[in-house]
Amino acid sequence: MQITRRGVIGGAAIGGALVVAWWALPRNYPNPLTAARGEHVLGAWLKVAEDGVVTVAVPQLEMGQGITTLLPQIVAEELGADWRQIAVEPAAAAAAYPNTKLAERWIGLWDPLAAGLSETSDAVLAERFATSKAFTATADGTSLVAYEMPAREAAAAARAVLAMEAAERWGTTWEECEVANGIVSWGDNRATFGELAVGAAEQSPPDPPPLRPEPSSGNLAGNDPDVPDINSPPRIDLPSKVDGSHRFAGDVRLPGMVYAAIRHGPNNGSELTDFDPDGARGISGVVGVVRNKRWLAVAATTWWAADRALQAMVPQFKTDFPVNSDDITARLDTLLSSGDSFKIAETGFGEEAMTRVDMARRYEVNAFHAAPVETASAVARYTDGRLELWIASQAPEQARSAAAKAVGLSIEDVALYPMSAGGSFDARLEHDHAIEVAQIAKELERPVQLTWSRREEVIRSRPSAPVYTLIGAQLAGGDEGGQTSGAIDALKLRVATPPSTHEFGKRLFDNLTPWAAIRETTGQKDALALEGAVPAYELPSVTVRHIPVETGYPTGRVRGNAHIASAFGIESFVDEIAEASGREPLSYRMSMLGSDVRLAACLQRAASLAEWGGGQDQSGQGLACYRIGDPETGGRIACVATARRGEGGLRVARLAAAVDIGRIVNLDIARQQIEGGLLFGLGIALGHSPVMRGGLPESFEYADFGLPKLADCPEVIVDFLPSAARTVDPGELGAAVVSPAIANALFSATGLRLRRLPLLSGGL
Template identity: 65%
Template structure:
């Protein structure tokens, strides 16, 4: 008898309680897909119609990152389908699509008591959680890690079933058949998928499925080559012609449209409004008041918004927080707050006998500011809620909506919609709760769209962070090799942002309750990226948990943004003090990460790196996100030049290693989009809070880059046999320090706060 860890755990659980045993034992799920007329279901991932159309279920939120192309591409490749016959549909929320890698990564957020028992135990518990909780959230670049193999296995099984049916008609062995271009072939015989689908669907899928020898891959192209993609984006044509449907495009019989007003800060309470003032608005359909917000529905959204403006709702707010208050708290805590060690490598903190160079870096809150503000449509009837919403965590949104109106989760049908951008904003589900309450109160279908003002004031920005970095420098050394780092200490004063987010997402707590429950708690995930990729003999990283009175959450780049900005700026400052070339200085410390060193070499070559001499206007930075072979790596050289209106970044030269490339075009788009996001973080305007409210709520006040202001971008990927890694965050975290270092090179002015022009120059 074979004894496995899984069997041992499950067997031991039988003596300790049936509930635990049920939690650990394997489970299976009926396919969640429903066949339309002429379609035949092949497992949980695809359907094949009699006209040959292959429909692929996509269990991840499309928010511009191209996942509705990437997963279908994997299916098409493994199945042997023609790309022109591929269609997509959002997958229903189901345990069949569990995102296990994300559940494992976020285990400290949903089960801190058991996180870290062992890798095997964590994996098993995360698997059961993800399946049992129908956890198919889209976040942290885990889509390929979670779904590439299931997609390949499903497609390989379907390919074998089609081949078996064709072979039975030809009196041949199915292993002799070839499947490509949407046909099963044997010599000069061929049959299309549509001709075989009905009978093939009745076959038992082979176990294990016969995967193709090689996984899908595309070769990296030179930076200046712009070849036509082998798999063009499925969503692009409909986005260009305007037919792509978002939650704001949903139309239901008898639907009305709602707008909403929230208090200035979390914990605000509605104290009054002028109900009579709405009487002059045409098509008024209802007023819904809650303890913390006021909503109005009308025949048009503009009518609802006009009514709200006329009613002038008033709120009583707790002591409001301002930007100056936040800065003062972080400033005090950075030097005097209680610190918790979250990482210690090499000789650790004991090796730091002195500080030869110390610098402080400040990172302001960063807002996601997606193009599409929070939007959802809902219908409540006969005790059931139908909900159309873009959500990165659909099951958690479903649970929150059900609890809000006191019905069972199974009585909520959630229809996944794409998002017009997210940058992690759609991990929050406040608007799912609100529309459930509004739909129940009105008794008719309703669509809720937050005004841009409310999108900003209700946003949970990326947490601000004040960082203090100190280094002990080796004495002596040959000419040109000085400045070697003997030891480094990094102190980070920032809220426990990941824990706070986890309390909202998994505990369904309000923002203020989540802050109360996590105050003072150390949070390693809030300090991700603080362990540099460089070989440093001794490193100590400390977190000072900060309570700043402002709810914070996830925004593109997350904790890697502040930590990589500070570290890469600090490395440049050490190099400058030692009169070392920033490139060669970094290369001397990258012996343990040859892949990142190769990225740095290639980026320098693309940029024509000139040694970073004074006034050259070139600055570089590199970053690694993740651990081990699955980590993504990037290096960037920013070039700044004096021009009309001052110094301007004119070029970003980038080299990245993301392992095996599945879709080169989408990977490049992700890097480009991240770089533009990073430019906005670096050179945009900070959101200043006064009395709890942003001083300006117009999107233009954020100072985000326009297309005309974007620099030239040269992006090249390195060939790699490593597992695929997500490129989505790379550009966002590497651009700010590269730009800061370029501006120093061009002007001699060192800017240590993000956004870089927060206090002017």
């Protein structure tokens, strides 16, 4: 198909077509979609085949959160397609799919000098950066807020050109045509998408695209016959994941491919010093050994043979600064009380409003791993100065760039084929394995599949940063030395933690090694590392100070991130003030919420679901609430945990949560995300944090993380509140709120106040 006067719509020509964003500022760039035989590209987001199949490009990593259903659902509803005709194609990182919302949130990581000049300048710089760098990263719950409107606009434009083609055939105006269920109709005339696809690709869409009315959340309560239920089509990826046919990087097979295993030293600058090259003699199938300054890899005809050969070679490593958990704890402990701090946030009357401390508590959150079940895996093929990568990456363009640099290629000579991840929890924001598999493939000159063992995953993963928080409050009436009402006049938080997001940013955007990233960021203040430390409550004065701590061990992003520590400290402290002041925990929180009626509604609904009894008389009930995001558009959650001390230790019997995430796109997926977050947080609350000795974890076994098994999972009740607010990602809300709810429940049941996560790290 050739470009015509009407063919400037993206994909109108094979190979050299330009995508034109006709509904926004002029910006042309190559179309990332390619039409197969019988397909016709209608923009950068979708293709229509002559058999009627609509293929939707998804520029976000599917890692279990359901994004390959959510974005196609948005396209299908705006387009007027039947869900049964929808297919999905993972989209390569491209300028057509910039995640400007995430780029703006992370502007301090990729351009710290320009960050914060103004909201307008941040937004403009973020759009330029995300487009020019093909920044499509999947993180921080930005998928819907970043991509819903572009997907709707692309679908609306495609719907218009389909209607235009039909209107030309029928001698009417396209506005009079109806588009629904994959059919364009006008009176008695009907045509399928497939019948119209060839001509539609030649049409020029209207500017702006004709969007349908803003969708609503639908009937959440189930009691209004005039309101339709929320459309929750089944997940597209579910059948293939159930029958085992879904393709991950570990399933890729190429002609002549070999399988590589790898060994790393401690994760803080260790170097390979020695290994026994003759140790693998007699192990059949070994085809090559690749030695790097930091690691040793063996490739063989099977992964098991490669791993056995590595063990037999006994690689030895040295590290100049072996890290121990006791040293990290001592450093955090010392700096929390006496270290220099940076003011991160100040509200109300400011820091000077706090003239005394009537109550103070300290809360500790140890590091924890992301621990996805699927370990890092990637496939690479290096031929004729070009590299191909098959990999699951949350930041594919950054992984592609790092791999290119590692083997001395320009980024244009590297092709990255995005694969799904079998879970991630932010672990796949890192790209070490992309660099390693590229180097191994180049050295061996044949296709290679690299799979990390669980041991290597644990060694090389960057756990969440440890966080020690000292919270002090000035209470109304406390200056008279009598019983206070519990009303908080001023709140101050001192938070000792590494500048973990800046450290992560140096690895992601500057391609620094973990130890170089630590050196570059030592002593920096980091607002994102303290995200959520300003509570949702309307208080006269709140001050948050960050004490940067250099622990000597790399830290990274894990589901929940800073919200885990912020929620645990604040909601535990609020509960302690309520108890000391003789206040009932629910009503005490309600009295401080001010104008946040959405969070208040969540609290009331969670209490109703759990049959809240006030948390008294050893009821075993504990309450917590939390908000992620700003007061206008943030998501809210309240949770009541029921926990008891039994013969086997702490048992959580039930979690009841009420959630407000604005307009809900897919109710089933939203529920899955909240339930998954609650259970992820349960693992953090009751599991085991890694213990470091000499720079290495004491245990490499997955079972030693203490993650909840099926028999440990409580009854989970989740209810969503109707809301017309902007849709919010629900993925981290449950993970954040559950730890303080369980801690407060344990206090209710036993009278023991545990102020450290994991809760049982010091025994019960």
